[in-house]
Amino acid sequence: MKEYPVLGKKDTRSGFGDGLTELGKKNENVVALCADLTGSLKMGDFKNNHPDRFFQVGIAEANMMGIAAGLTIGGKIPFTGTFANFSTSRVYDQIRQSIAYSDKNVKICASHAGLTLGEDGATHQVLEDLGMMKMLPNMTVINPCDYNQTKAATIAIAEHEGPVYLRFGRPKVPIFIPEDMPFEIGKAITLVEGTDVTIFATGHLVWKSLEAAKELAEKGISAEVINIHTIKPLDEKAVLESVSKTKCAVSAEEHQMAGGLGESIAQVLSRNLPTPLEMVAVNDSFGESGTPDQLMEKYGLGTSNIVEAAQNVLKRK
Amino acid sequence: MQEQTKQLQDFASQVRRDIVRMVHAVQSGHPGGSLGCADFFTCMFNQVMNHNPSNFSMDGKGEDLFFLSNGHISPVYYSVLARVGYFPVDELNMFRKIDSRLQGHPTTHEGLPGVRIASGSLGQGLSVAIGAALSKKLNGDESIVYSLHGDGEIQEGQIWEAAMYAAGNKVDNLISTIDYNHKQIDGDIDDVLPLGSLRAKWEAFDWKVLEMNGHDINDILNTMQEAKSLTGKGKPIMIIMKTEMGQGVDFMMGTHKWHGSPPNDEQLTAALQQLEETLGDY
Numbered sequence: 111m112k113e114y115p116v117l118g119k120k121d122t123r124s125g126f127g128d129g130l131t132e133l134g135k136k137n138e139n140v141v142a143l144c145a146d147l148t149g150s151l152k153m154g155d156f157k158n159n160h161p162d163r164f165f166q167v168g169i170a171e172a173n174m175m176g177i178a179a180g181l182t183i184g185g186k187i188p189f190t191g192t193f194a195n196f197s198t199s200r201v202y203d204q205i206r207q208s209i210a211y212s213d214k215n216v217k218i219c220a221s222h223a224g225l226t227l228g229e230d231g232a233t234h235q236v237l238e239d240l241g242m243m244k245m246l247p248n249m250t251v252i253n254p255c256d257y258n259q260t261k262a263a264t265i266a267i268a269e270h271e272g273p274v275y276l277r278f279g280r281p282k283v284p285i286f287i288p289e290d291m292p293f294e295i296g297k298a299i300t301l302v303e304g305t306d307v308t309i310f311a312t313g314h315l316v317w318k319s320l321e322a323a324k325e326l327a328e329k330g331i332s333a334e335v336i337n338i339h340t341i342k343p344l345d346e347k348a349v350l351e352s353v354s355k356t357k358c359a360v361s362a363e364e365h366q367m368a369g370g371l372g373e374s375i376a377q378v379l380s381r382n383l384p385t386p387l388e389m390v391a392v393n394d395s396f397g398e399s400g401t402p403d404q405l406m407e408k409y410g411l412g413t414s415n416i417v418e419a420a421q422n423v424l425k426r427k
Numbered sequence: 428m429q430e431q432t433k434q435l436q437d438f439a440s441q442v443r444r445d446i447v448r449m450v451h452a453v454q455s456g457h458p459g460g461s462l463g464c465a466d467f468f469t470c471m472f473n474q475v476m477n478h479n480p481s482n483f484s485m486d487g488k489g490e491d492l493f494f495l496s497n498g499h500i501s502p503v504y505y506s507v508l509a510r511v512g513y514f515p516v517d518e519l520n521m522f523r524k525i526d527s528r529l530q531g532h533p534t535t536h537e538g539l540p541g542v543r544i545a546s547g548s549l550g551q552g553l554s555v556a557i558g559a560a561l562s563k564k565l566n567g568d569e570s571i572v573y574s575l576h577g578d579g580e581i582q583e584g585q586i587w588e589a590a591m592y593a594a595g596n597k598v599d600n601l602i603s604t605i606d607y608n609h610k611q612i613d614g615d616i617d618d619v620l621p622l623g624s625l626r627a628k629w630e631a632f633d634w635k636v637l638e639m640n641g642h643d644i645n646d647i648l649n650t651m652q653e654a655k656s657l658t659g660k661g662k663p664i665m666i667i668m669k670t671e672m673g674q675g676v677d678f679m680m681g682t683h684k685w686h687g688s689p690p691n692d693e694q695l696t697a698a699l700q701q702l703e704e705t706l707g708d709y
Contacts, residue, residue: 173554173588180558212545
């Protein structure tokens with residue numbers, strides 16, 4: 111089985127911040143807006159390097175989304191930054207009307223997504239954002255898995271014309287995607303090839319899926335691990351090609367089961383190639399305070415849950 | 428009467444005919460606020476703004492931009508956009524019909540020239556106008572950004588987020604207007620949610636505030652000229668425009684009931700008798 115050495119540990123939000131720093135140098139149309147979370151979003155470098163292109167809007171996310179939409183008129187490429195909860199549910203109507211329906215080239219960049227936000231608790235742990243964003247026509251939805259991929263995704267979305275939702279997180283997690291691995295929007299990455307079961311994983315669950323694949327290999331089960339960094343548009347071809355070989359699948363995500371990656375995959379499979387699928391996701395529940403590791407375990411998003419799901423789905427083949 | 432004033436009044440009369448005919452044809456839409464803003468739109472698109480109807484570009488570099496935040500008064504917007512040359516006047520026939528660029532509320536999505544943002548869900552347009560104004564500043568473009576808002580609309584909280592931002596960040600290439608007709612769908616503003624002292628509110632938010640009579644062509648032109656002269660001085664500008672909902676059609680005035688109701692056949696005939704056909708019906 112292909113191994114991915116750990117290159118270090120960093121938060122994915124730092125990948126966003128460093129990607130934005132790089133974009134600031136190379137594309138003068140890139141502008142950034144933040145709703146009083148510059149430090150949390152790691153936007154400080156961009157702010158210091160380009161004060162004229164940085165807009166501090168205060169605690170007023172609805173206004174931020176509208177200003178971002180307006181900035182596109184005149185050719186700017188705005189990147190908005192706040193927590194995932196305030197980037198989506200708080201401003202859904204603003205995104206829907208002023209950005210998505212209005213075809214505006216805004217990049218909605220959302221940190222502290224999911225349970226791994228940790229101790230702040232359920233008010234801040236949005237687990238519905240991928241669903242909300244993927245339902246919007248015109249919206250591209252991306253959830254990268256580590257520092258390197260988040261940085262690459264940040265740079266890539268500036269070149270993409272149209273609204274994008276980019277989701278990342280707070281905790282320091284292993285870096286395992288090679289720095290030079292290209293990021294192509296909508297193109298899934300097969301990290302490990304296997305024959306018995308496919309694990310489709312996004313965000314923080316990708317590393318856990320690699321760990322799960324290792325455990326499964328020790329049990330004699332050959333798991334294919336596919337990194338779905340782009341939830342929408344979903345790489346349907348990659349999904350169907352893999353399951354036509356493995357005949358069963360697991361999805362893994364730090365999100366509600368309803369509306370998430372698993373649901374998107376289920377839709378593709380049921381329409382094209384009905385296949386047993388187990389979903390590792392939060393099951394119709396809010397989160398709570400705790401450490402990220404405690405929460406991931408309690409809500410069923412651990413490596414062992416992926417292993418178990420794979421074993422279960424294999425029985426359904 | 429000055430010739431220019433007469434021409435603009437004639438234009439506005441035709442716009443009012445268009446409005447009542449459009450909403451009558453599909454038996455839906457919002458005539459009240461549209462009629463009330465006919466004089467304002469007429470002045471803006473014929474005299475006040477520097478814009479290029481024959482060669483519309485989304486970015487509008489080097490042009491003044493206009494954002495309609497209270498999108499339900501689309502009939503007046505569409506009529507004026509068509510009559511100044513953004514798209515064929517005959518297309519007003521397509522208002523609110525299937526496969527049309529003239530959606531019930533304005534959108535960029537169907538590619539209608541002249542429209543740069545979707546509006547309808549209220550309270551969003553001031554933020555968008557601020558963004559466009561900031562974009563102009565970054566581009567070294569000295570044109571002005573205009574926006575229009577309903578008085579009921581400013582009950583939305585986002586308006587006040589935007590108000591605070593624009594003043595705090597000296598967005599001084601922005602001239603916004605409130606259509607102050609004192610009415611919203613459910614009734615008088617004072618019965619639904621009173622605005623209190625409108626002027627004091629905007630002044631407290633550090634905007635420069637002007638007032639004008641939205642049915643006096645000369646007052647509109649003079650006030651907008653004054654507003655232009657106040658741009659670039661560190662403050663966004665708000666104009667409180669006093670209007671009458673339903674202006675120009677006697678039985679539609681003095682009530683909120685025509686906010687979102689179309690006239691029937693008899694009422695259309697009665698309305699058109701009060702509105703001179705000056706430029707030819709579509």
